[in-house]
Amino acid sequence: MNECVIEEIKMKHLEENYDIVVVGAGHAGCEAALAGARLGLSTIMFTVSAESIALMPCNPNVGGSSKGHLVRELDALGGEMGKNIDKTFIQSKMLNCSKGPAVHSLRAQADKQAYSNEMRKTLENQENLTIRQGEVTKLLVEDGKITGVRTYSGAIYHCKAVVLCTGTYLKARCIYGDVSNYTGPNGLQAANYLTDSLKELGIEMFRFKTGTPARIAGNTIDYSKMEEQFGDERVVPFSFSTDPEDVQIEQKSCWLTYTNETTHDIIRANLDRSPLYSGMIEGTGPRYCPSIEDKVVRFADKKRHQVFIEPEGMYTNEMYIGGMSSSLPEDVQEEMYHSVPGLEHAKIVKNAYAIEYDCINPRQLYPTLEFKKIKGLFSGGQFNGSSGYEEAAAQGLIAGINAAMEVLGKEQLILDRSEAYIGVLIDDLVTKENHEPYRMMTSRAEYRLLLRQDNADLRLREKGYRVGLISEEQYQDILEKERLIKEEIERVEHVNVGASKPVQELLEQYGSTPLTSGSTLGELIRRPDSLSAARLAGYKNFFPCRACEGGVFVPDWGLTLRGISAGPEHSLLAVGPDAVDLSGKAYAFRVLRVIQDVGHNVVLLRPDGASENAPVLRIEAAPENVPQPGSILTLSLRPASLLLF
DSSP states (O other), X not given: OOHHXXXXXXXXXXXXXXXXXXXXXXXXXXXXXXXXXXXTOXXXXXXXXXXXXXXXXXXXXXXXXXXXXXXXXXHHHTOSHHHHHHHHEEEEEEEOTTSOGGXXXXXEEEOHHHHHHHHHHHHHTOTTEEEEEOOEEEEEEETTXXXXXXXXXXXXXXXXXXXXXXTTOBTOEEEETTEEEOOOGGGOOOBOSHHHHHHHTTOOEEEEEEEEOOEEEGGGOOGGGSEEEOOOSSOOOSSTTSOGGXXXXXXXXXXXXXXXXXXXHHHXXXXXXXXXXXXXXXXXXXXXXXXXXXXXXXXXXXXXOEEEEEEOOTTOOEEEEETOOOOOOHHHHHHHHHTSTTOTTOOEEEOOEXXXXXXXXXXXXXXXXXXXXXXXEEEOGGGGTBOSHHHHHHHHHHHHHHHHHHHHTOOOOXXXXXXXXXXXXXXXXXXXXXXXOBOOOGGGOTTTTTOOGGGHHHHHHHHHHHHTOSOHHHHHHHHHHHHHHHHHHHHHHHOEEOOOHHHHHHHHHTTOOOOSSOEEHHHHHHOTTSHHHHHHTTOXXXXXXXXXXXXXXXXXXXXXXXXXXXXXXXXXXXXOTTOEETTOOSEEEEEEEEEEETTEEEEEEEETTOOTTSOOEEEEOOGGGOOOTTOEEEEEEOGGGEEEO
């Protein structure tokens, strides 16, 4: 056979045509691929392993403080994460309940395997969507516009738009001690070639790091030395489409224990063997999710750190050791985990490790998540320098929607900071300096009092409908909900109540000032001095009181609070969620108990010297500021956060 013919045969490779190519099948990739396919475009999604679809390589949970808002918003726009976790959770809890409803956030522990399987099933049954196991190694660009991708095998996939959702796989390296494996999470294959293609196209790259704790065999844990953590009695679903009755299941418990000085001594003695401190790890890690080594170094005065023992799923007895991610050597990990109460005889199934990976500087993106330099190339998830499944999924959905809008020649979707936490997330990424993995927090959203998780459908359903991911039936449902709300507001504004005896007695019952003349229900609802209004604003602490010279006397505490103006009509003091100033020195309170949970730390206080039967003051404390039971705190109370009734 002619040598030229042989060479020609060798050069042949697969070529296919699609509208959209999605690179990656994590939480961002799944949402992007589903969005493209559901909008009627032929979409192909590449993954290094079909078994890694919607994988949860770190803690298998969805939601949490501010992250629950993202999932609700994603669902309102037509995304899948909320529906998927509703089908596969094993424990659910509403966080921040001691604060106002604006910052209440839903969190659910997932069955890791079930979550991945259920999402894969959804993807496999989605019309217009093809799943392909393979590594994308090169982006094909002509005249500043994406035209396709090439895989490791040489196959070419022509397309009109590409969405990059590579997660933590680009040139990934897993590290613990002096062990360094060039693999992705869970030992999966890394993607080692796409970075070079991106750099050739002039894309600026960062090197970030994250980590995960050990997984421990649940049957080797002594739970009697731990505090059991239960889910909510009445579960609230993530998705607005889920019937609440479908999520009322028997839930699995989580558990709480603590590190101690022995644990900290073991870590300090081996810091020179930590790749984090030896210089072996180059990438920048997340400030708000530090390793246990970081915690011990940064918070050297803390006697203990909380450790959450959470199940990986119903299919296994593996337990996730939350709060103790590490990259220390294997022998040190054994000693360190065994020093924690309840883990003395624990068997490690999977070692903790850190993972380094390549990602982009997200300031190279438009708010649509399209690259400024390359038309038709979009990006979402941890590849954009963020952390967290929820942040990834939200970006993936927006990138997938906008890739589809690009192909269809329609207006792209940009969410404003005043409209959604997703808008805050993307705006922060594409406009601000970001030198560490970005984590969403309620404090980042200046409109957080309006951006409640429970009104995400009212805020965003119409946008999802306009894009094409929300059905006509769903849209009509939200219009009906809006109509009913408007109708009820109109009704209470025109229902008059007089200053009759029954009305006055009812107002007195709820701690509100009696009427001197007639009023509408709307005016009564808006009165700032009602107990109902205080409770809606997040007030949880109520104490009998009376006016005295210079302030207010709380009889149950035997304590006079100075600098507070009160009249003879006042008999009840309400202490707001932000009233306590721990840097103040006015009053001495003893710490009675600390109730710790994921993202939720409640401290029970009582004035030092008060009766044992005196009511307690409940406050929240950040994880790094949780006091020790029995200790004395000196604090002040902010007058602006105190209400008198």
